Amino acid sequence: MSDKPITLALVGNPNCGKTSLLNQMTGGKDLVGNYPHVTVQVVERQLTHKGRALSVADLPGIYALTSQSPEELSAREYILAQHADVVINVIDAGNLQRSLYLTTQLVEMGRPIVFALNMVDEVESQAAEIDVAALSSMLGAPVVRTSGKRGKGVAELLDAALDVLDRGVAPQRSFVHYDAHLEEAVQRVQAVVQENHTDAAVREQEGSRWMAIKLLEGDVAMLRAEGDHQRLVELGGKSAPPWPSTMGCLAKACLPMRGLVMCMEWCQKR
Ligand SMILES: Nc1nc2c(ncn2[C@@H]2O[C@H](COP(=O)(O)OP(=O)(O)OP(=O)(O)O)[C@@H](O)[C@H]2O)c(=O)[nH]1
Ligand SMILES: [Mg+2]
Structure with a gap:
């Protein structure tokens, strides 16, 4: 068996809580801030989850996967080069419409993926309106409610990512x-x-x-x-x-x- 850690990549809009989720996973203190583009280059952190070695990459925030900005291009190349075994797309539950623009493009890339519906603590009433089961069935991959601030759902998110990897499922990208x-x-x-x-x-x-x-x-x-x-x-x-x-x-x-x-x-x- 290879000693290489399993690599997960956090991908999502600026300010959606990627680094906060990473900190919850590692117990670390990477910089978070309530403004966009706090993370400007890929940061990789190591952790162990249920006895398995993981390397989690925090990618700079992006709104799409076009080639119109260096961040978008480098995120796209990172995913296309299959650096990540599983992509974790962080969706801001309070900005669903804006977030799903990137989501649909990520799904079309066809890499193994799971979704973190983040900020659920902040927008509980709005988040309750989101039919997670329907979203998950349409995207063909798990959707987990999370809070980067409070740590809610973080262990379940890692479980879901490892499960997708173990079962070898890819999303329905021609959905x-x-x-x-x-x-x-x-x-x-x-x-x-x-x-x-x-x-x-x-x-x-x-x-x-x-x-x-x-x-x-x-x-x-x-x-x-x-x-x-x-x-x-x-x-x-x-x-x-x-x-x-x-x-x-x-x-x-x-x-x-x-x-x-x-x-x-x-x-x-x-
Ligand atoms: N209430 C609430 N706030 C959150 C949550 N996750 C993150 N935040 C806050 O949202 C802001 C942005 O969080 P970051 O983790 O820096 O977001 P990011 O996606 O890494 O942002 P960039 O690096 O700029 O792309 C910070 O003020 C966090 O404290 C959450 O689940 N609930
Ligand atoms: Mg960040």
């Missing part, structure tokens, strides 16, 4: 079904990726969907990284629907927004 015209475009570009990409892992069904979505968004870093696959980029571009130029930004935002709207519809208690 977001876009509107017909977007879905058709995603599938058209995905077929091009599956036929043409040189990397077998990217050609497989789910990996190709993530790449198709990023190519359709016109993601700068992805296009640059795929520079070696010029033919693929060209074919992908030709397969994209003809967005009017004035609609370009809207079309790009449409993809993650659609996931967000679906999540919100599902997880608000009816």
